[in-house]
Every structure is written in C-alpha cells, then in structure tokens.
Amino acid sequence: MTQTMTTVDVPEGTETPHKGGRAVRYGRAVPFFVVPFGLLFVLFYLVPIGYAIVQSLYTVERTGTFGPAREVFGGLVQYQRVFEDGPFWASIGRVLLFGVVQVPVMLGLALVLALLLDSGLVKGRRFFRLAFFVPYAIPGVIAAIMWGFLYSPNLSPLKPITSAVDFLSADFVLWAIANVVTWVYVGYNMLIIYSALLAVPAEVYEAARIDGAGPIRIAWSIKIPLVMPAIVLTTVFSIIGTLQLLAEPQVFRSFSSAVSSTYTPNLTVYATSSVPNFNLAAAFSVVLALATFILSFAFLKFTQRKGVQ
Amino acid sequence: MSVDAPVRNKVQESLLSRTAAMLIMAVCTVYFLTPIWWLFVGASKSSDQFTSTNPLWFADFDLFANIGDLFAYRDGVFLRWMLNSILYTGGAALLGTVLAAMCGYALAKYRFRGRELIFNVVLSGVLVPATALALPLFLIFSKVDATNTFWSVFLPSLVNPFGVYLARIYASASVPDELLEAARIDGSGEIRTFFKVSTRLMTPALITIFLFHFVAVWNNFLLPLIMLGDERLFPVTLGLYSWNTQVNQIPELRGLVIIGALLSITPLVVAFLFLQRFWRNGLGAGAVK
Numbered sequence: 001m002t003q004t005m006t007t008v009d010v011p012e013g014t015e016t017p018h019k020g021g022r023a024v025r026y027g028r029a030v031p032f033f034v035v036p037f038g039l040l041f042v043l044f045y046l047v048p049i050g051y052a053i054v055q056s057l058y059t060v061e062r063t064g065t066f067g068p069a070r071e072v073f074g075g076l077v078q079y080q081r082v083f084e085d086g087p088f089w090a091s092i093g094r095v096l097l098f099g100v101v102q103v104p105v106m107l108g109l110a111l112v113l114a115l116l117l118d119s120g121l122v123k124g125r126r127f128f129r130l131a132f133f134v135p136y137a138i139p140g141v142i143a144a145i146m147w148g149f150l151y152s153p154n155l156s157p158l159k160p161i162t163s164a165v166d167f168l169s170a171d172f173v174l175w176a177i178a179n180v181v182t183w184v185y186v187g188y189n190m191l192i193i194y195s196a197l198l199a200v201p202a203e204v205y206e207a208a209r210i211d212g213a214g215p216i217r218i219a220w221s222i223k224i225p226l227v228m229p230a231i232v233l234t235t236v237f238s239i240i241g242t243l244q245l246l247a248e249p250q251v252f253r254s255f256s257s258a259v260s261s262t263y264t265p266n267l268t269v270y271a272t273s274s275v276p277n278f279n280l281a282a283a284f285s286v287v288l289a290l291a292t293f294i295l296s297f298a299f300l301k302f303t304q305r306k307g308v309q
Numbered sequence: 310m311s312v313d314a315p316v317r318n319k320v321q322e323s324l325l326s327r328t329a330a331m332l333i334m335a336v337c338t339v340y341f342l343t344p345i346w347w348l349f350v351g352a353s354k355s356s357d358q359f360t361s362t363n364p365l366w367f368a369d370f371d372l373f374a375n376i377g378d379l380f381a382y383r384d385g386v387f388l389r390w391m392l393n394s395i396l397y398t399g400g401a402a403l404l405g406t407v408l409a410a411m412c413g414y415a416l417a418k419y420r421f422r423g424r425e426l427i428f429n430v431v432l433s434g435v436l437v438p439a440t441a442l443a444l445p446l447f448l449i450f451s452k453v454d455a456t457n458t459f460w461s462v463f464l465p466s467l468v469n470p471f472g473v474y475l476a477r478i479y480a481s482a483s484v485p486d487e488l489l490e491a492a493r494i495d496g497s498g499e500i501r502t503f504f505k506v507s508t509r510l511m512t513p514a515l516i517t518i519f520l521f522h523f524v525a526v527w528n529n530f531l532l533p534l535i536m537l538g539d540e541r542l543f544p545v546t547l548g549l550y551s552w553n554t555q556v557n558q559i560p561e562l563r564g565l566v567i568i569g570a571l572l573s574i575t576p577l578v579v580a581f582l583f584l585q586r587f588w589r590n591g592l593g594a595g596a597v598k
Contacts, residue, residue: 029499033415034427037408037473044465045434048445055448113337121330130582131338134345137581139528141546142570145553146344149351149567157347157364187341215326236436244438247530247546254554266440266531273444273535281444289441296436 049289056283071279078283087262088284092291094174095264099242102178107234109182110189114227115219117190118197129194132187140184144251147180152255168256176256177248181241189234196230197223232303236296243292246270345578352571356564375568387569389541390548394527394573396459397544401466402523409469409522410515413476414503418484428477434470443531450536461536462544466526472518479514480507516587527577545573 059074082088113132117125135143149155151167167176200223208218224231246266252259261271265288273281347364353372354362362368379387415421416428446465450456484507492502508515533547543551549569552562 030415030419030421032500033411033419033503037412037468038427040408040464040468041431041434041470044446044468045437045442045470046430048442048449049437051449052441052445055445109337112333116330116333119330121327122334123331124334128334128338130585132341133581133585134578135341136524137577138345138574139530139546141530141550142574143344145549145566145570146348148553150344150347155360155364157343183341183344240436240438244440246440247528250530250534251550251553254556269444270531270535273447278444278448282448285441285444289437292438292441293433293436 052282052285052289055279056286058279060277060279074279078279079287081280082283082287085268087260088265088268091262091265091268095242095245098174098178098245099239101175102181103235103238103242105178106182106186107189107231107238110186110234111193111224111227111231113186113190114193114197115223117194118223119215119219121215129191132190134187135184136188138184140180140247141251143184144177144180144248147176147183148252148255151176168252168258170258173252173256173258177245177252180248181245185238185241189238192234193227193230196227200226228303232300236299239296239299240292243288243295348567348571352568356561359564359567372568375564376572379565379568379572382565386540387545387548387565387572390543390545391573393459393542394544394546397462397466397533398523398526401463401526402519405467405469405522405526406472406515406519408467409472409518410476410480410508410511411503413473413478414480414484414507414511416473417477417480418486418489418507428473431470431473435474439525439529440531443529443535446532447535456536457538457542459542462533462542465532466529469518469522469525471525472522475514475518475521476511479511479517483510483514513587516584520584520587545569549573 056078057073057075058071059077060069061072062069113128116122117129122128138146148168150158151162153159153162153166156162165172167173204226205218205222208222213221244266245264249259249263249267250270253261253263260267262268265284269281269284269288272284275281343365350365350367351359352375353370354368355371355375358368358371412431416424442465446461447456450458450461455461488506488510489502492506493499497505527546530546530550533544534550537543537547540548540551549566552566552569556563556566
C-alpha cells in the first residue's frame with residue numbers, strides 16, 4: 001500500500017532537479033537527459049495510477065431507472081463490491097493455483113536445462129540454446145492460437161492424445177494454458193540462469209572437483225546457490241506475469257467454452273470495463289496491482305532475509 | 310576386485326550421464342520446435358489438405374499461393390497490420406530506448422538532488438505491470454477524445470522503466486568518469502559527449518534495452534485491445550486475434566490465421582537468433598544486481 005502511494009504522491013517538481021547539488025557545473029545537462037523520460041513516465045505511469053485510484057472512489061448514480069447518469073463520490077463502495085465479488089476472487093484463486101504449479105515447473109525446467117548446458121555433458125550447446133529460446137520470440141496471443149489448434153481434437157498432430165484427453169475441457173484447460181506459458185518462457189528463463197552460471201569463474205568448481213565431487217553434487221551445492229539471485233529475479237517476474245494473465249486465456253475463449261469472461265483477474269477487468277462499469281473496473285485494477293506489488297515485494301523480502309541467515 | 314574396476318565404472322557412469330543429458334535435450338528440442346514446425350507445415354497446405362493429411366508433413370506445397378490469398382484478403386488488411394506492428398513496436402522501442410538511455414545515463418553519471426528518489430520511483434515502476442495501466446490510460450485518453458488513435462497506443466508504449474534501470478547499470482559499468490572528464494577538457498558539451506562518445510560505449514547495452522522494450526510492447530495485448538476499435542489501426546497480434554474469434558462463423562479465416570501467424574513471427578524469430586548474444590550479455594548484467 002505505502003509503496004504504491006509513494007509512487008503516486010511524488011511531487012512533479014522532483015523530475016527537474018537542476019537546482020543545488022554537488023556537481024552544479026554539469027547541472028544544466030541533467031534536465032535535458034531526465035525530463036523527456038520523466039515527463040512521459042509521469043503522464044503514462046503515475047497519472048494513470050492516480051487516476052485509477054480516483055476513479056475507483058466514484059460511483060455512477062441514476063435518478064430513476066432511465067434517468068441521466070452522473071458520477072458521485074462513493075468512498076470505498078467500489079472496493080466493497082470488489083470484496084463481495086465471488087467470480088473475481090475465484091479468478092484470483094485460479095491464477096494463484098496456476099502460479100503455484102506452473103512457476104516451479106517452468107523455472108525448474110529452466111534451471112535443469114541451464115545446468116545441463118553448463119555441465120559440459122552436452123554437445124551442440126549453441127544449437128540447443130537457440131532452439132529453446134525461439135518460442136520467446138512468439139507473442140502470447142500467437143502462441144495461444146497455435147496451441148489452441150494443437151489441442152483441438154480434429155486438427156491436432158497429437159491426435160492419439162487429444163482424442164483420449166480433452167485439453168480444452170473445464171478440468172484441463174487451466175493446465176493447457178499453463179503449458180502455453182511454459183512453452184514460451186522456459187528458454188528465456190533458462191538464458192537468464194545460464195548467463196549467471198557463465199559469470200561464475202571456473203576456479204570455483206576446481207577445488208570441489210579435486211575433492212571428488214561429481215557434477216550433480218557440484219550443481220546442487222555450488223552452482224545453484226551461486227545463481228540464486230537470478231532465480232529470485234525470474235521468480236518475481238513470473239509471479240507478476242501470472243497474476244496479469246490475459247492474452248492466452250482471452251484467446252482460449254475461442255477454443256473452449258470452459259474459459260469464462262471472468263476466468264482471470266485481468267479478464268474480469270476487461271469484461272467489467274466493456275459493460276461499461278469503469279469505476280468498478282478501476283477498483284479491480286487497483287486491487288490487482290496492489291496484490292501483484294505486495295506478492296512480488298514480499299517474495300523479494302522473504303528471499304533476502306533467507307539469504308542473510 | 311581388480312584395480313581398473315572403479316575406473317571402468319567411472320567411464321560407464323560418465324557415458325551414462327552424457328546419454329541421459331543428451332536425451333533430455335533431445336526431448337526438449339522436440340517439445341519446443343514441434344509447434345513451430347507444425348505451423349510451417351500447416352501454412353504450406355491448402356485448407357482441404359490441412360485437415361486431411363499428416364499435420365507434421367508436407368502435402369502439395371501451396372505456401373506462396375496461401376500468402377497471396379492472405380495479402381489479398383480484405384484489401385490487404387494483414388499488410389497494414391504488419392506495418393502497424395512495426396511502427397508500434399519498432400518505433401516505440403527505438404525512441405523509448407533513447408529516452409531510457411538518456412535518463413539512466415544521467416542517473417549513473419551525474420550527482421543531483423532527487424537522483425535517488427527518481428531512481429526509486431522508476432524502479433517501483435518496474436513492478437507495476439503494464440496491464441494494470443491499460444484501463445486508466447483508456448479512461449484518460451477518452452477524456453481528451455483520443456482513444457482509437459495511433460497515438461493512444463504509441464505514446465504509452467514509449468515508457469519502459471526497466472530500460473532506465475538497465476541503462477543506469479550499464480552506464481556505470483561501461484562509461485568511465487575519466488573519459489567524460491577528458492571530453493570536458495576538450496571543450497565538448499555534456500549532450501554532445503553523450504551522443505558522440507557514451508552511446509558508442511553503451512551500444513551493446515542499448516541493443517539489449519531495445520530488445521527488452523520491443524518484446525514488452527509486442528506482448529502488450531490489453532492496451533490495443535482496450536484502446537482500438539478501428540481494425541485499420543490494429544497491430545498484427547490484435548488483428549489475428551480478431552480473425553481467430555470469427556473462425557467458427559467464417560471457416561476460411563482459419564487458414565489465414567495460420568499463415569498470418571507464421572508470417573508475423575518469422576522476422577522476429579530470425580532477428581532473435583541473430584541478436585541472441587545481446588540477450589545473454591544484458592541478462593547477465595540484469596541478474597547480477
């Protein structure tokens with residue numbers, strides 16, 4: 001809460017800090033460098049956040065059933081609606097379940113592949129690195145369209161599987177989407193972890209090798225602890241991505257009737273704003289952004305504390 | 310027990326782990342590449358053969374005829390979408406990279422009041438997901454009657470706080486203060502020094518920032534979805550999505566969606582493969598801090 005509030009409350013004057021300071025000599029150049037980005041950041045980041053909060057505090061009132069609508073200050077009325085909205089919380093629960101399963105699977109696979117690439121056991125490293133990274137070039141919408149076809153029983157090359165299991169049914173579609181996300185992002189996460197591994201000097205492993213530690217022991221006791229910061233970073237980005245899930249489920253609505261218009265929190269925001277009920281949609285947005293912020297922040301703090309011990 | 314038994318065991322063990330490792334790599338390669346292979350094969354078939362022949366192998370090679378059909382459909386709206394995507398993503402990423410580089414550079418190389426505050430505010434911007442901004446941006450743009458315009462998608466796409474964060478790290482690492490001092494002594498102004506000297510030193514970093522920015526805009530689906538109503542302004546992702554939602558009513562669109570998907574990802578896949586080392590460099594620096 002406080003974090004987001006401080007982002008909003010920053011006075012605009014701080015964006016052009018040319019007065020005072022220690023290196024006054026070059027002070028004149030600073031606004032030239034900072035103001036263009038700063039201005040756009042204020043206009044298209046801070047103002048929208050502030051505006052969403054303001055909008056979420058209003059409510060639309062009508063005089064009579066068909067009377068003219070007007071916006072009046074409603075306090076926390078919209079937030080009360082958010083907290084009473086069953087489908088919204090069901091969608092939060094759904095993406096949390098999704099995240100608890102998909103993020104560890106995806107990062108686990110990325111870690112294993114990065115360790116294998118780094119282990120010296122694999123020939124043709126360059127080829128595999130490229131092959132695993134290719135899906136990252138494909139935007140979520142297109143990836144979801146491709147997999148949507150691949151899951152469809154009558155088109156799929158996986159016919160033996162898709163005729164036995166309906167991936168687009170209510171029971172499986174969440175995991176079908178999880179597979180699309182995993183497919184796109186494993187290579188990207190693998191590359192982050194792999195570049196962290198490359199940064200470790202070889203001498204670090206020498207001593208362990210002389211002591212007779214095998215590759216698995218070295219990976220477990222030396223490599224993984226060393227690349228922990230990279231894993232934490234990818235986890236935070238994955239948590240953010242999971243709570244924001246939108247494009248893939250939105251596409252899957254064309255393939256599967258099991259994906260409702262409130263399937264994920266962001267779909268709820270979109271559906272509510274199409275009604276249109278902008279005030280409620282703004283309240284959903286604010287709650288979702290806060291939840292994302294708190295969750296990724298808490299994870300960062302949690303891992304930092306563990307790192308100290 | 311003979312002496313060489315443990316040695317033989319060791320050799321066998323190493324052969325075993327090599328085989329196991331390669332097996333895992335092979336299975337993953339199949340998993341990652343099959344959908345793309347399927348897309349390529351599918352795009353080369355006529356719609357009859359698409360359903361009636363082996364989905365993973367070619368029938369009559371009609372790729373170019375299919376591309377012709379796609380380009381001709383509805384007065385070439387697909388080409389228009391591709392052009393829009395280039396402008397939205399390429400344009401915004403290019404300009405956005407310059408802006409982020411300038412800001413990150415100043416944060417790294419100059420001491421001024423409010424520097425840490427700006428950096429922290431921008432850094433918390435990294436944790437604010439782009440999708441959370443789409444709706445309020447729509448409301449703001451509708452206040453000034455500017456929704457459903459090119460600028461309503463382009464302008465917000467220029468801002469990339471993560472780019473500033475990366476630019477600051479790279480500028481600290483790759484532009485030595487002594488060099489700037491020398492440029493000052495030579496009488497070069499700060500702005501001139503930045504464009505003539507510092508950007509050159511930062512070039513690999515700038516390419517990395519550009520790539521990150523490009524992908525962020527390219528993947529931002531909610532903003533154009535909420536903002537745009539006019540089909541002629543769509544980026545290609547939104548265009549293909551809109552066709553895909555109509556496949557049940559207009560079955561001929563299915564083939565076009567598949568060919569369109571292939572064409573829209575091809576330039577990016579190629580570019581990614583060529584620029585891969587910049588990803589690695591950048592990610593390394595990003596993960597260290």
